[in-house]
Amino acid sequence: ETGVTQSPTHLIKTRGQQVTLRCSSQSGHNTVSWYQQALGQGPQFIFQYYREEENGRGNFPPRFSGLQFPNYSSELNVNALELDDSALYLCASSLVSLAGNEQFFGPGTRLTVL
Amino acid sequence: SQQGEEDPQALSIQEGENATMNCSYKTSINNLQWYRQNSGRGLVHLILIRSNEREKHSGRLRVTLDTSKKSSSLLITASRAADTASYFCATVPTGANNLFFGTGTRLTVIP
Numbered sequence: 001e002t003g004v005t006q007s008p009t010h011l012i013k014t015r016g017q018q019v020t021l022r023c024s025s026q027s028g029h030n031t032v033s034w035y036q037q038a039l040g041q042g043p044q045f046i047f048q049y050y051r052e053e054e055n056g057r058g059n060f061p062p063r064f065s066g067l068q069f070p071n072y073s074s075e076l077n078v079n080a081l082e083l084d085d086s087a088l089y090l091c092a093s094s095l096v097s098l099a100g101n102e103q104f105f106g107p108g109t110r111l112t113v114l
Numbered sequence: 115s116q117q118g119e120e121d122p123q124a125l126s127i128q129e130g131e132n133a134t135m136n137c138s139y140k141t142s143i144n145n146l147q148w149y150r151q152n153s154g155r156g157l158v159h160l161i162l163i164r165s166n167e168r169e170k171h172s173g174r175l176r177v178t179l180d181t182s183k184k185s186s187s188l189l190i191t192a193s194r195a196a197d198t199a200s201y202f203c204a205t206v207p208t209g210a211n212n213l214f215f216g217t218g219t220r221l222t223v224i225p
Contacts, residue, residue: 042202045213056210058212090157
């Protein structure tokens with residue numbers, strides 16, 4: 001177990017709705033990254049936050065947004081949900097020193113959009 | 115888009131045999147990491163190999179990296195039924211801090 005927690009575990013929404021997913025980082029970690037994993041695929045990078053600022057973004061539209069709080073916990077918000085947003089959403093925390101730190105993943109939130 | 119690809123996509127072996135998975139990637143990297151995922155749950159970090167390293171060991175795991183061929187391999191020796199999982203390679207491209215994952219290899223170890 002990594003010490004990274006995510007909530008909720010599962011979530012069902014309908015197309016057009018908005019969703020907020022939460023992540024609590026491992027103690028002492030100041031960086032959180034979010035990934036989307038579609039069924040049968042590898043995770044794809046959504047964005048990363050370092051000390052409450054966005055620190056890199058993958059190829060995702062602006063309706064995917066995030067926050068990182070002073071205690072380094074984080075939220076992923078998705079507006080105007082689409083059917084293709086159905087996936088496992090993973091957050092990962094790390095301690096930034098040199099590039100390419102080991103990342104510690106949470107168990108994920110499985111989002112189903114109907 | 116995915117950074118790399120694992121080969122094979124699926125592998126089935128008997129307990130006690132060795133399992134080898136390969137990963138190819140596209141860009142220059144700082145390091146390459148291997149992760150394991152059980153049944154669509156969170157990923158567990160297995161091993162990190164830096165771009166200036168060629169081989170690394172951790173328990174029953176052996177990872178090699180050939181930056182000239184942009185490829186890596188993961189060897190699991192003396193496999194166990196508990197090794198059944200999906201295995202992903204992930205690269206950190208030069209200048210980036212995030213991971214780019216491959217498509218994964220689904221390993222099944224038959225008791």
